[in-house]
Amino acid sequence: MGPSSGGLSRVETRGDSGTANLAEMSGRYSFSLPEPRQRDGWFRIGSVDVTTTAFVVGLGVASMLLYALDPATAFKGAFVSELVRHGDLWRLVTWPLTNPPDSLWAIVGLVVFWFLGHLIEDELGRKPMAVLLAAMAVVPTVLVTLLNVANETGNGRWSTYSFSVSFFSLALLTIYGIEHPNAKFFFGIPAWVIAAAFLFIEVLRDVGDRAWAQLILVLLVVAVGCIGVRQRGMLDQLTFIPRAKRLAGPAPSPYGEIGSARPNRSKRSRRRKGPSGAGSVVSGPWGQPGGPTPLEQAELDVLLDKISATGIDSLSAQEKDRLNALSKRMRGS
Numbered sequence: 001m002g003p004s005s006g007g008l009s010r011v012e013t014r015g016d017s018g019t020a021n022l023a024e025m026s027g028r029y030s031f032s033l034p035e036p037r038q039r040d041g042w043f044r045i046g047s048v049d050v051t052t053t054a055f056v057v058g059l060g061v062a063s064m065l066l067y068a069l070d071p072a073t074a075f076k077g078a079f080v081s082e083l084v085r086h087g088d089l090w091r092l093v094t095w096p097l098t099n100p101p102d103s104l105w106a107i108v109g110l111v112v113f114w115f116l117g118h119l120i121e122d123e124l125g126r127k128p129m130a131v132l133l134a135a136m137a138v139v140p141t142v143l144v145t146l147l148n149v150a151n152e153t154g155n156g157r158w159s160t161y162s163f164s165v166s167f168f169s170l171a172l173l174t175i176y177g178i179e180h181p182n183a184k185f186f187f188g189i190p191a192w193v194i195a196a197a198f199l200f201i202e203v204l205r206d207v208g209d210r211a212w213a214q215l216i217l218v219l220l221v222v223a224v225g226c227i228g229v230r231q232r233g234m235l236d237q238l239t240f241i242p243r244a245k246r247l248a249g250p251a252p253s254p255y256g257e258i259g260s261a262r263p264n265r266s267k268r269s270r271r272r273k274g275p276s277g278a279g280s281v282v283s284g285p286w287g288q289p290g291g292p293t294p295l296e297q298a299e300l301d302v303l304l305d306k307i308s309a310t311g312i313d314s315l316s317a318q319e320k321d322r323l324n325a326l327s328k329r330m331r332g333s
Contacts, residue, residue: 053117140220171225
């Protein structure tokens with residue numbers, strides 16, 4: 001029993017040591033998933049910020065469920081130029097939201113739109129993004145309807161028939177490829193190459209099918225998208241597109257508006273009554289008028305770090321505008 005007991009003791013000692021090593025390795029290599037990124041959403045559902053992009057994707061998923069219940073009802077949202085001329089005006093707006101589950105590409109299309117849409121919306125903001133998508137839906141379809149252009153086949157002509165967010169995704173891919181041409185996508189291919197390839201394939205397919213109305217529609221969607229984001233400070237490369245000052249909004253900031261972190265002050269001094277009833281001025285950490293807030297200082301540091309790392313040309317138009325605004329505030333402090 002003695003030797004056996006000693007042997008068992010040695011085995012237990014090695015087991016305790018192994019357990020300790022495993023615990024140490026577990027602590028060393030442990031990881032946790034990051035928290036969902038907070039975005040400028042219209043509202044929240046659980047931990048998800050419902051942005052404009054997320055709202056469109058949600059409606060696209062809902063259209064898939066509607067298709068399973070009643071395909072005919074689901075396709076009442078598709079754009080058909082002939083039916084629009086007969087009074088179905090809602091089709092001018094609803095066609096990108098009609099995404100029938102006809103193949104796996106329907107899901108892929110919504111995922112691509114989610115990814116690209118949020119990249120653009122992070123630079124524009126939720127309200128300008130909503131206006132942009134509405135313009136991309138309505139303006140091209142109205143023009144195609146008014147022009148009364150149709151597609152041609154070997155047997156005659158047929159009116160435009162379009163649905164899904166695929167044209168939107170192509171437009172957003174084009175915008176992102178122009179704004180960030182050197183961003184790497186699949187297999188390290190630059191974004192502008194991916195965008196040019198997809199747009200070129202779409203044009204060749206429509207020309208080959210003699211789908212002239214479809215070709216005009218997709219080109220108009222891309223054009224309206226580029227013109228729209230140009231008004232909001234993006235696509236500085238496209239200098240031939242004029243900017244309307246009335247459409248240009250303030251440069252968005254991830255830290256909020258200037259002075260948003262500073263407590264409000266009334267024109268009169270805030271007073272409270274003491275024990276004797278006499279008025280006394282309430283002391284507090286009031287912000288200095290004209291001075292930068294801590295959030296603004298942090299934002300300026302981020303912009304300066306980016307300039308130091310990649311140069312001032314790496315700043316977007318919004319970031320440059322924001323840098324100028326913060327610099328003026330610093331000089332006025």
